[in-house]
Structure formats: C-alpha cells, structure tokens
Amino acid sequence: MNLISSNKYTVVIGLGVTGLSVIRYLLAQGVRVVACDSRETPPNLAAVQQRFPALNIQLGAFDGELLCSAHEIVISPGLSRKNPIIEQAIAAGVSVVGDVELFARAVTAPVIAITGSNGKSTVTSLVGEMAKAAGINVVVAGNIGLPVLDTLDAAIDLYVLELSSFQLESTQSLKPIAATVLNVSADHMDRYNSFMEYALTKQRIAFGAKTIVVNKQDPLTEPPFAEGVKRVCFSASQPDLKDFGFYDGHIAKGFKPLIAGCDLKIVGSHNYANAAAALALAEAANIPMEACLRALAEYGGLPHRCEFVVTVNGVDFINDSKATNVGATVAALNGFADGPQNLHIILGGDGKGADFSPLIPALKRTAKTVTLIGKDAPALAALIAQLAPELPVANESSLEQAVASAFKQATTGDCVLLSPACASLDMFSSFEQRGEVFSLAARELLA
Incomplete structure (x- = not known):
C-alpha cells in the first residue's frame, strides 16, 4: 500500500451507493479523497475506477495508519463506529461522520427528519406528497433510497429525510425544522449492545430541532434532552387538544375531525398513526392543511408494505x-x-x-x-x-x-x-x- 504522508485528505469508507455519492460530492468540493472498502472486489469497483481514474482506492483490510492520519473519515452506514480500527481513529482525534452530516453542514433549506423502527418510509413519502400537493419544491431522500448528497440544490424549498439509526450514529449538525421518532421496537440487536443504546441512537434526530413530534403511545419516542423545544404528539387514539390522532372514526386534531378513516387508501390503526404523524410534521413545517388532507386522501402506500x-x-x-x-x-x-x-x-x-x-x-x-x-x-x-x-x-x-x-x-x-x-x-x-x-x-x- 502507498501510505499517504499528508493529513489533508478525507477517507471515504465503502464503495456502495452512499459511498459513491460522498466521493462525487467531496471531489466536486476540491477535497483530496482516499476511498476504502474492506472487500477485495466490491461490486462497483470497475465503474468507480472508470469514472474516477485518479482516485486512490485501498481495498481489503483497513490500514490503521491511513485512517488515523486522515483529516476526516466518512463512514458507510453499514459499518459500525465500534469497528476496532474506527475506534482507534476516533481515539486519535479523527472526526468520523456520515453522508448525512456532510449534507447537514451544506444544506440551507429547511429539513423534516423522520426515523423510527417502523413506518418511517410511509411517513416520509406521505409528507413528501403533502408538500408536493402544496406546490412546494420538495426532495424526499435518505434511507428511503436517494442519497442525500445527490440532492443538494439551491432551488429546493424543503427536504424530507428518512434516517436510520445507522445514519444517525454519525450525524450531529442537522437541526431539522421538525423531527420525529415514530416508534421504537427491537431491531438491529446484532449491532447495538442493548435495546436502550438503539433507542437513544434514534433520539439523535432531535438534536437542534425546532419542533419534535412524539408518539403519545410510545414513551421511548420522547427525547430526553428537549427542554424548551416545541412538542406535538400523535397517536392512533384520541388526541389531546392541540395534537393529532384518531377520534370518532376520523384523523383529527384535538376534537376537530380532519378526514374520515374510511376515506383513506391506507388502512389499519398503524396507518392512522402514520397519517397523524405526517400531519403533525407537515403543520410544523407550515405546509397548508388543505393540501395535506388532499394528499392524504390520494396516498396509496408503498410497495411491499401491506x-x-x-x-x-x-x-x-x-x-x-x-x-x-x-x-x-x-x-x-x-x-x-x-x-x-x-x-x-x-x-x-x-x-x-x-x-x-x-x-x-x-x-x-x-x-x-x-x-x-x-x-x-x-x-x-x-x-x-x-x-x-x-x-x-x-x-x-x-x-x-x-x-x-x-x-x-x-x-x-x-x-x-x-x-x-x-x-x-x-x-x-x-x-x-x-x-x-x-x-x-x-x-x-x-x-
């Protein structure tokens, strides 16, 4: 391996879809990039080499000296920060971030951020449809499929991001206009030491948020550090006065019915909760309620989800x-x-x-x-x-x-x-x- 003596380079770990978006973004910013992948023959290798012939690519076992000498490491969501060589780099003072953190540093338009063990793709896509119905130039991205760095554009009015716990591990600067943890149930226990560690990782989405949207039926969605932040609740049951829920056969705000459950194309109590969460997030982002309800009535759900x-x-x-x-x-x-x-x-x-x-x-x-x-x-x-x-x-x-x-x-x-x-x-x-x-x-x- 040709070691790099200067510390003025950024290491991008992973040549998957996210890694490629990071490489494109950093090279466009004039950053010196070294790409790493633990696989000897990652699937995208030929395409990367063809598009970026001058890119320094290191394959196979990670080089601790390379990583510990980096200016910054941009880590794939699929690689845990607990990897011993990543921990070694962190101990050496190297900043380890993800693509969402790079996005957060650059974005100027407001962001709605959504996570949860379940329902996050449905709520993310639904909020995006609500914004479109209101004539807002919106982008839906993140864990739902489109890498966030590929979407940065000064013409965008609003971003709606689905974020996984893996992405949130290395994100700290997002400061969304509205954020939610929809629910927390055991998942990825092969990655986290405990259920509580997983739950607290989800809560990182609320860092700097202007409004937090909380599931009234799930206490683990309540951020432990959100004192003084505007708080709105949602549920699949009767809501409190200023919150969203399901009351008397309708999705409602307080006691005010907004749309009948039977008029929705998505069915089931979990989807009533999803609809209530989407409305709460959209209202926090000042999306007109009339447009939101129009989009909600037309929304048919996602492929592979009921x-x-x-x-x-x-x-x-x-x-x-x-x-x-x-x-x-x-x-x-x-x-x-x-x-x-x-x-x-x-x-x-x-x-x-x-x-x-x-x-x-x-x-x-x-x-x-x-x-x-x-x-x-x-x-x-x-x-x-x-x-x-x-x-x-x-x-x-x-x-x-x-x-x-x-x-x-x-x-x-x-x-x-x-x-x-x-x-x-x-x-x-x-x-x-x-x-x-x-x-x-x-x-x-x-x-």
Missing part, C-alpha cells in the same frame, strides 16, 4: 415484505385485529438477534396458521410451540413453497400475509426481491 397483490379463489394475498423486524409485523397484525381471525402468515428470515416473543399475542388474535421460512424458522417454531401451541405451524424451504402451503390451508374470505418480522438477506438480495417472489408465486396460483 400491499394488496391478488385474490385467488376468494383468498387475498398481502405483501408486507418490508416488515423486516418484529415491531413492523406486530403493527401489520394489529391492523387486522378488528376483523375475523383469518390470517395465514408467512414469517422468517434473519431476525438479527431480536426477541420474537412480542409476536405471540398478535398472532393469537389474528392468525389461523403460521408458515415459517429462513434462518430463524427453528427459533420461531420453538417459541410458538411454547407460547401458542394451538397455532398450526408449517416449515418450508422456500418462499414459493410457503405460499403454496399457506394457500392450501386457506378458505374463501381468508388472507395470506407475508410479514416476515426478519431481514431477507439469508435468502434474498433485498426485501424488495422477497416481496416480488411472494407476489409472483401468488399470481401464479391463478394459472
């Missing part, structure tokens, strides 16, 4: 592949709790060290059968056998077989629900691919 796929012989198939943690699946099941107990749910994948026990009460209320797939199918099977032995459980080696198995057990009026409560990478390239495989298998039953 998405209707097809009806086969009177059995509905619902794709909730985006439910990559226990809390998301519990929320989906609770959305069906007011109807008949008619769900045939497909669970399983990589649970990331999560506790699956919160699934059991919701399964008892809503499920007829459970079909298991993936890495953590044995753990789920053992838990259900212990805590809900009355539930019929089947194990299948593929998602296609799981779809067929669940369908065989269903009758007219039932629903086959893919809501795995697990990440997908043990069997698929992404939760999107998992959802597409499920949807294709369901449609093929029509043949």
Whole structure:
C-alpha cells in the first residue's frame, strides 16, 4: 500500500451507493479523497475506477495508519463506529461522520427528519406528497433510497429525510425544522449492545430541532434532552387538544375531525398513526392543511408494505415484505385485529438477534396458521410451540413453497400475509426481491 504522508485528505469508507455519492460530492468540493472498502472486489469497483481514474482506492483490510492520519473519515452506514480500527481513529482525534452530516453542514433549506423502527418510509413519502400537493419544491431522500448528497440544490424549498439509526450514529449538525421518532421496537440487536443504546441512537434526530413530534403511545419516542423545544404528539387514539390522532372514526386534531378513516387508501390503526404523524410534521413545517388532507386522501402506500397483490379463489394475498423486524409485523397484525381471525402468515428470515416473543399475542388474535421460512424458522417454531401451541405451524424451504402451503390451508374470505418480522438477506438480495417472489408465486396460483 502507498501510505499517504499528508493529513489533508478525507477517507471515504465503502464503495456502495452512499459511498459513491460522498466521493462525487467531496471531489466536486476540491477535497483530496482516499476511498476504502474492506472487500477485495466490491461490486462497483470497475465503474468507480472508470469514472474516477485518479482516485486512490485501498481495498481489503483497513490500514490503521491511513485512517488515523486522515483529516476526516466518512463512514458507510453499514459499518459500525465500534469497528476496532474506527475506534482507534476516533481515539486519535479523527472526526468520523456520515453522508448525512456532510449534507447537514451544506444544506440551507429547511429539513423534516423522520426515523423510527417502523413506518418511517410511509411517513416520509406521505409528507413528501403533502408538500408536493402544496406546490412546494420538495426532495424526499435518505434511507428511503436517494442519497442525500445527490440532492443538494439551491432551488429546493424543503427536504424530507428518512434516517436510520445507522445514519444517525454519525450525524450531529442537522437541526431539522421538525423531527420525529415514530416508534421504537427491537431491531438491529446484532449491532447495538442493548435495546436502550438503539433507542437513544434514534433520539439523535432531535438534536437542534425546532419542533419534535412524539408518539403519545410510545414513551421511548420522547427525547430526553428537549427542554424548551416545541412538542406535538400523535397517536392512533384520541388526541389531546392541540395534537393529532384518531377520534370518532376520523384523523383529527384535538376534537376537530380532519378526514374520515374510511376515506383513506391506507388502512389499519398503524396507518392512522402514520397519517397523524405526517400531519403533525407537515403543520410544523407550515405546509397548508388543505393540501395535506388532499394528499392524504390520494396516498396509496408503498410497495411491499401491506400491499394488496391478488385474490385467488376468494383468498387475498398481502405483501408486507418490508416488515423486516418484529415491531413492523406486530403493527401489520394489529391492523387486522378488528376483523375475523383469518390470517395465514408467512414469517422468517434473519431476525438479527431480536426477541420474537412480542409476536405471540398478535398472532393469537389474528392468525389461523403460521408458515415459517429462513434462518430463524427453528427459533420461531420453538417459541410458538411454547407460547401458542394451538397455532398450526408449517416449515418450508422456500418462499414459493410457503405460499403454496399457506394457500392450501386457506378458505374463501381468508388472507395470506407475508410479514416476515426478519431481514431477507439469508435468502434474498433485498426485501424488495422477497416481496416480488411472494407476489409472483401468488399470481401464479391463478394459472
């Protein structure tokens, strides 16, 4: 390796989509960049070398001397700050940040910042639609798909950002006009030492916020350091006077009905909470309420999030592949709790060290059968056998077989629900691919 003697360089770790956006941004600013990736042959290597032929790229094991001599390190969200070499660089006084921190230093337009264990993509996209309906030049970016540094533009009036805990670990300067932690349930326990560490990482989103939007039904969404900051609450139940919630069949502000629940295209109590949160955030950013309600009435939800796929012989198939943690699946099941107990749910994948026990009460209320797939199918099977032995459980080696198995057990009026409560990478390239495989298998039953 050719070591770099000067400390006037920035190390960008990771040649994924985020890393490439950081490299483009820094080089455009005239910054001297060294790119690192722990993989010997990262997928984007050829494209990076072709676009940036003069870029110094270091592959394989990280060089501690290189990192400890850097002016700054821009870390991929996928790499923990607890990596021993990263910790060594931090101890040496090197600033370690993420792309969102670089964005925060440069952005001049107001920012709405959204995180949470579940629902953050829905709320982020919904707030973006509300801003568009009001004629605001808005960009929706972050963890939802578009790297934040690729969106910096003086013509933008408002940014709506979905932020993960991984991104928030290395962000401190964002100062959003409105920020929320929608909810906190166990996720990424393979990354964090404790549930509380994960919860507190989420709370970093409130640093410098003008308004914080708090889930009245989840005390872990209340920032511990927000004294004197404007506070608005939301919930899926009756709201207090100046807050947003669900009252008398309507999304409401206080006792004032705003839009009937039956007029929404997104359904379930979790989506009533999402709608209330979006309205609270939009109001804090001065987006006109009339435009917000118009957008809310038209909003059809996101792909792979409780998405209707097809009806086969009177059995509905619902794709909730985006439910990559226990809390998301519990929320989906609770959305069906007011109807008949008619769900045939497909669970399983990589649970990331999560506790699956919160699934059991919701399964008892809503499920007829459970079909298991993936890495953590044995753990789920053992838990259900212990805590809900009355539930019929089947194990299948593929998602296609799981779809067929669940369908065989269903009758007219039932629903086959893919809501795995697990990440997908043990069997698929992404939760999107998992959802597409499920949807294709369901449609093929029509043949």
